[in-house]
Amino acid sequence: xxxxxxHLKCVNCSTEYSPDEVLYTCPKCGNRKGTLExxxxxxxxxxxxxxxxxxxxxxxxILPIQEDLLPTTVTVGDxxxxxxARLAQEHQVKEVFIKDDGKNPTASFKDRASIIxxxxxxxxxxxxxxxxxxxxxASSLSGICAGTGIQAHIFVPETAPEAKIAQMLxxxxxxxxxxxxxxxxFDLSLKTGEKNGWYCRNSAINPYLLEGKKTCSLEIAxxxxxxxxxxxxxSVGDGTVYSxxxxxxxxxxxLGLIDxxxxxxxxxxxxxxxxxxxxxxxxxxxxxxxEKTETDADSIAVGKPRDYxxxxxxxxxxxxxxxxxxxxxxxxxxMELARKTGxxxxxxxxxxxxxxxxxxxxxVFNPQDKIALIITGNGLKDIKTPKKYLKEKVAFISPYxxx
Amino acid sequence: xxxxxxHLKCVNCSTEYSPDEVLYTCPKCGNRKGTLExxxxxxxxxxxxxxxxxxxxxxxxILPIQEDLLPTTVTVGDxxxxxxARLAQEHQVKEVFIKDDGKNPTASFKDRASIIxxxxxxxxxxxxxxxxxxxxxASSLSGICAGTGIQAHIFVPETAPEAKIAQMLxxxxxxxxxxxxxxxxFDLSLKTGEKNGWYCRNSAINPYLLEGKKTCSLEIAxxxxxxxxxxxxxSVGDGTVYSxxxxxxxxxxxLGLIDxxxxxxxxxxxxxxxxxxxxxxxxxxxxxxxEKTETDADSIAVGKPRDYxxxxxxxxxxxxxxxxxxxxxxxxxxMELARKTGxxxxxxxxxxxxxxxxxxxxxVFNPQDKIALIITGNGLKDIKTPKKYLKEKVAFISPYxxx
Numbered sequence: 001x002x003x004x005x006x007h008l009k010c011v012n013c014s015t016e017y018s019p020d021e022v023l024y025t026c027p028k029c030g031n032r033k034g035t036l037e038x039x040x041x042x043x044x045x046x047x048x049x050x051x052x053x054x055x056x057x058x059x060x061x062i063l064p065i066q067e068d069l070l071p072t073t074v075t076v077g078d079x080x081x082x083x084x085a086r087l088a089q090e091h092q093v094k095e096v097f098i099k100d101d102g103k104n105p106t107a108s109f110k111d112r113a114s115i116i117x118x119x120x121x122x123x124x125x126x127x128x129x130x131x132x133x134x135x136x137x138a139s140s141l142s143g144i145c146a147g148t149g150i151q152a153h154i155f156v157p158e159t160a161p162e163a164k165i166a167q168m169l170x171x172x173x174x175x176x177x178x179x180x181x182x183x184x185x186f187d188l189s190l191k192t193g194e195k196n197g198w199y200c201r202n203s204a205i206n207p208y209l210l211e212g213k214k215t216c217s218l219e220i221a222x223x224x225x226x227x228x229x230x231x232x233x234x235s236v237g238d239g240t241v242y243s244x245x246x247x248x249x250x251x252x253x254x255l256g257l258i259d260x261x262x263x264x265x266x267x268x269x270x271x272x273x274x275x276x277x278x279x280x281x282x283x284x285x286x287x288x289x290x291e292k293t294e295t296d297a298d299s300i301a302v303g304k305p306r307d308y309x310x311x312x313x314x315x316x317x318x319x320x321x322x323x324x325x326x327x328x329x330x331x332x333x334x335m336e337l338a339r340k341t342g343x344x345x346x347x348x349x350x351x352x353x354x355x356x357x358x359x360x361x362x363x364v365f366n367p368q369d370k371i372a373l374i375i376t377g378n379g380l381k382d383i384k385t386p387k388k389y390l391k392e393k394v395a396f397i398s399p400y401x402x403x
Numbered sequence: 404x405x406x407x408x409x410h411l412k413c414v415n416c417s418t419e420y421s422p423d424e425v426l427y428t429c430p431k432c433g434n435r436k437g438t439l440e441x442x443x444x445x446x447x448x449x450x451x452x453x454x455x456x457x458x459x460x461x462x463x464x465i466l467p468i469q470e471d472l473l474p475t476t477v478t479v480g481d482x483x484x485x486x487x488a489r490l491a492q493e494h495q496v497k498e499v500f501i502k503d504d505g506k507n508p509t510a511s512f513k514d515r516a517s518i519i520x521x522x523x524x525x526x527x528x529x530x531x532x533x534x535x536x537x538x539x540x541a542s543s544l545s546g547i548c549a550g551t552g553i554q555a556h557i558f559v560p561e562t563a564p565e566a567k568i569a570q571m572l573x574x575x576x577x578x579x580x581x582x583x584x585x586x587x588x589f590d591l592s593l594k595t596g597e598k599n600g601w602y603c604r605n606s607a608i609n610p611y612l613l614e615g616k617k618t619c620s621l622e623i624a625x626x627x628x629x630x631x632x633x634x635x636x637x638s639v640g641d642g643t644v645y646s647x648x649x650x651x652x653x654x655x656x657x658l659g660l661i662d663x664x665x666x667x668x669x670x671x672x673x674x675x676x677x678x679x680x681x682x683x684x685x686x687x688x689x690x691x692x693x694e695k696t697e698t699d700a701d702s703i704a705v706g707k708p709r710d711y712x713x714x715x716x717x718x719x720x721x722x723x724x725x726x727x728x729x730x731x732x733x734x735x736x737x738m739e740l741a742r743k744t745g746x747x748x749x750x751x752x753x754x755x756x757x758x759x760x761x762x763x764x765x766x767v768f769n770p771q772d773k774i775a776l777i778i779t780g781n782g783l784k785d786i787k788t789p790k791k792y793l794k795e796k797v798a799f800i801s802p803y804x805x806x
Contacts, residue, residue: 080477086550146745147745171741176799184802340549378783392577
């Protein structure tokens with residue numbers, strides 16, 4: 001199958017490149033500022049969705065991959081979009097959607113990017129892929145590589161949750177637990193990956209991964225028959241997931257399928273909110289990294305966000321915004337979401353709900369608004385954190401208590 | 404919506420009852436032997452599947468529930484059926500399917516029964532449901548009750564895996580951890596539930612739950628366009644899950660949709676195989692309970708299986724069989740399945756693959772055979788067990804190692 005026509009454009013200096021000119025980032029602006037954007041040629045009649053296909057292959061006409069190189073071992077995407085009448089009523093809005101991306105094969109949103117990484121590695125002839133990760137991107141890459149013949153190499157902070165590390169090992173990845181932060185693991189992964197000639201699955205470096213992530217927004221468009229929510233809430237770590245929603249909707253707008261792009265609200269933890277701070281300071285967007293990250297939400301404990309510039313620029317161009325929530329608010333959000341909707345989410349995933357609740361208190365929504373909360377990971381990925389906030393305990397009893 | 408016509412029949416004495424005559428088991432034969440079977444009136448033109456519906460509601464024309472009473476908070480069923488070319492080649496069979504039921508809302512097969520329990524509780528006017536469980540049925544009931552206004556009360560052995568207990572509490576169930584075995588928790592649940600007037604979600608007692616479980620076989624029939632596998636491998640604890648596959652296929656045969664019922668092979672752990680032993684001794688099927696259960700596969704650590712009679716009778720009538728596997732074989736099966744197919748399963752779920760591998764070694768399959776492995780729970784439900792069998796370790800490294 002022929003690849004879609006596209007080129008790459010630097011978000012900092014706007015220089016354009018053809019895909020065979022550069023592998024990852026803008027050579028002029030470097031890794032941090034010079035992240036690239038995939039720009040498609042939509043002049044032809046592009047059919048954005050193929051309903052007969054399963055998972056993200058539905059959208060391959062607007063993805064930068066050869067569809068026949070996507071692994072088919074497991075299905076990525078096709079996750080449920082629930083509508084919670086109860087939450088809509090409680091917050092006096094028209095509809096509250098729950099996009100349960102914890103139902104992806106490795107139980108996180110990150111599978112949408114990993115499957116693109118494997119397709120690209122195949123196209124470019126790599127047999128090994130590496131990733132730095134707070135946990136989910138790595139367990140995802142490990143699971144999506146399983147059965148494909150491609151070896152995953154993982155760099156995580158040693159503090160990554162036990163369940164995520166277990167996944168990586170069980171799927172057969174090589175796992176390096178770095179005695180330091182995610183940010184240090186990230187830097188180390190780049191050096192080691194380059195030295196060994198491995199393909200890079202770091203979303204802030206590799207421009208194609210955001211395109212995989214954007215399939216979540218495309219799925220929401222498909223599941224709502226293009227009657228999009230007015231607001232999207234999603235947690236923010238490095239910044240790529242946030243940008244992926246605005247990119248997906250922007251692509252749909254370029255295709256003439258929607259008029260208005262939803263307001264995408266990025267949720268950070270108050271103990272680690274460098275992108276929010278950068279955005280609030282305004283243009284030009286200059287990041288101030290945070291040495292210490294203080295949050296239980298491991299997936300968004302990113303003090304040195306690598307893809308901040310794209311996130312801030314997109315937010316500015318497309319009326320996005322950011323909000324921060326405390327760990328206490330996140331912990332309570334896990335429980336409330338599970339009990340009211342049946343969806344058990346990991347801390348970073350529940351941050352989306354916590355952010356929505358916080359803004360709801362400020363009365364920013366009107367009764368006609370439709371909201372979507374993106375649940376980026378399943379609660380089974382980290383059971384330690386919610387336990388801190390549980391008021392209810394197990395009652396240990398004798399088997400003879402009632403006899 | 405009108406309920407389907409059906410009656411209840413005792414598997415021991417064959418007495419027939421109308422649904423309003425008995426609540427759970429045959430009054431003559433009691434709880435253990437007198438489990439009831441739901442028998443439908445299939446004389447009318449029954450349309451077995453409604454493709455427009457989501458989840459198990461597809462099959463409500465052959466389920467004993469009012470479709471409009473099924474909770475719609477989350478979607479139960481519609482889990483993927485993968486085909487592993489690699490496993491088929493390695494075992495010299497035509498096809499190996501992986502039915503990944505760990506993708507249900509609470510990450511286990513048991514959601515198929517819990518959703519029926521909630522629909523029935525609503526029909527009968529109960530506000531509380533109780534369950535005894537090794538873990539999955541309980542975390543499932545907790546999650547499926549969430550958001551429905553029905554309160555779950557749970558009885559588990561105190562040894563149930565941490566992740567499953569966390570799920571129950573987070574979903575808002577009342578949890579009793581019994582200082583004893585699953586079998587003791589079961590007996591205690593019956594007494595407590597009866598005393599408090601709660602509805603019973605114990606599959607071996609409540610005849611409707613097996614009907615929910617049979618939707619997995621119906622989904623396989625739907626996903627294969629009625630070109631069924633020749634063999635099904637599924638792990639066995641109490642016996643109900645095993646029977647549910649044969650019941651589902653049997654219903655399809657009564658409807659004239661299939662000629663041949665697949666051979667359903669129940670897999671038990673060598674350290675806890677009372678149903679296998681009972682079946683091997685032959686008719687009349689007299690159970691010998693096991694005081695001690697020695698297996699890491701917590702979901703099938705059932706020494707006193709409550710639904711053994713139906714399982715043995717169905718196996719005898721429909722050419723089923725049982726096989727047992729060691730914990731070592733189960734542990735290795737978790738890793739092999741994850742690495743070759745990308746599906747990470749909990750120990751009891753991987754037992755199906757271990758059972759298949761054992762029989763494959765004995766050359767019982769022919770090259771035209773199609774196999775389906777039922778993955779009844781996600782691996783994130785128990786990460787401690789596979790770690791025992793992992794040869795690979797995490798490499799702890801300094802962030803400065805390569806600088």
